[in-house]
Amino acid sequence: MSLALQVRHQLGAFALDVDVTAPPGVTVLFGPSGSGKTTLVNAVAGLLRPDQGRIAAGDWVLFDTAARRWLPPHKRRLGYIFQEARLFPHMSVRQNLLYGRWFAPRAARGESLERVVDLLGIGHLLTRRPGALSGGEKQRVAIGRALLAGPRLILADEPLAALDEDRKAEILPYFERLRDEVSVPILYVSHSSAEVARLATTVIALREGRVAAMGPPAQVLADASVVGVRELASVLRARVDAHHADGLSELATAAGVLHLPRVAEPVGARIRVRIMGHEVILSREAPVGLSALNILRGTIAEIQPGKGPAARVVLAVGEERLTARVTRRAVQALGLEPGQTCHAILKSVAVAPEDVGKGRWSERAE
């Protein structure tokens, strides 16, 4: 089910002007604060009525100024996961979970309570009240509550932003499961490129109310104008081939074999790996006597000098593209030019666990 977002809205001095259609899967609205992400997602939820436009999930039209259609929030059949869990404090966890179900049409009750409780690991919390839950537990219950409303579309507005790093690492896998095991499209707001790399099927990068870029995460995250040079990254598809006794995992990618610190997924699992541009070292010669374990041989596809001292070098490695951020001086000293053969060197320990996520690749727009 594709998601059509055509929205024009004036909010004081801020103007939102978006016209995109996202393919099925997880669509991440990505951008700095004030770029219009939350305004857009609230327009989809019906909490804000845009001046003009059309919003539709597949053939389910939520809003259309031309057809004079505007559904109030409670008729939109959504599951909205907010930044703060917004659980109802006077109800138990079970009552919170089943709240949306009272209002959902009988035929639309997709997931059962048992399955959702199992998916999110919240069985032991059912009789508790929200006040007695930790931040991570609250957010898991909020995800379950949204899911059990039988939604046609799940909205998530920076659901991890209010959590500390450990809680983020706890919740993120549940969104991956949602993406991979529940066939409901998700519109996910984030300003974290790590979340984009792990979750997105499609990224819509917003800047000052307009779409700056749109595409699969590997493409958008390699675009310095979108993520900023410091966050430049490659997203590689990988398959876990082995877990070695010395604590490393062997991953097969279309760019070659990678050795990374032990990943959480079992052998055979398909995952995504985000490699930060500044962690990649380039070498014209095949390096010898180096401690780095991962050396990938590729061809320079593109060199883009930045405004500062850095340059972005894109390497075609096998079927993948690897982005490196090096100094312009290094580009000059090595005489790097497009078409040359080049080696990319990556320290295993440079890839943090947050950079590795489960990934189903079939839905990825190529």
Next chain:
Amino acid sequence: MGEFLTGWLGPAEWEAVRLSARVALWATLVSLPLGVVTAHVLARYEFPGKQILNGLVHLPLILPPVVTGYLLLVLLGRQGPLGQFLDQWFGITVAFRWTGAAVAAGVMAFPLMVRAIRLAIEAVDPKLEQAASTLGASRLWVFLTVTLPLILPGIIAGAILAFAKAIGEFGATITFVSNIPGQTQTMPLAIYAFLQVPGGQESAMRLVIVAIIIAMGALLLSEFVARRVARKVGGL
């Protein structure tokens, strides 16, 4: 308790206590739903004339009670426009009846009730109500399932405040429905009447003690109930 009270209090005093309780109870119960709706409208909606509604609600708090009583008499008396309407269409007369005393008490207590409930509603995070609406609840359901349970302590506080005010109402009542023993002579009016006759001081003192007991009892009860409800609503 009842036997003790009837033995201790004279028949006229006992009559005044019972009448006061009945008047205050009805005044509170009937105005409560109206008070919740008014408080909700004032707390959550913006509309032209909102300040006028707000002023009207608060008027009995600011006006001299005698003025409120007189206005009620003009409106609801046998010759008053509303009074005639009620009499002709429903056969209801409130002038110089205990029902009139309840109307006077209710009107005088209304601003206190609305203020307490409005504060409670304003303390409810609208984000929770938004969350409920995205989960499929219409405005009415959001109010019934989220707002109402969360403002329950405020409603209880407002009701008890209104009850206490209604028990003690004097000026508007005596102006509107006069001081008729057994019909409109509530406790404060009876105390006043006893103080006007020689030898009535003992009766007045007994009623004063009853008034203090009722007031303290209401206060303690409201504290107890509000604390229990707050614990339940507080999410622990």
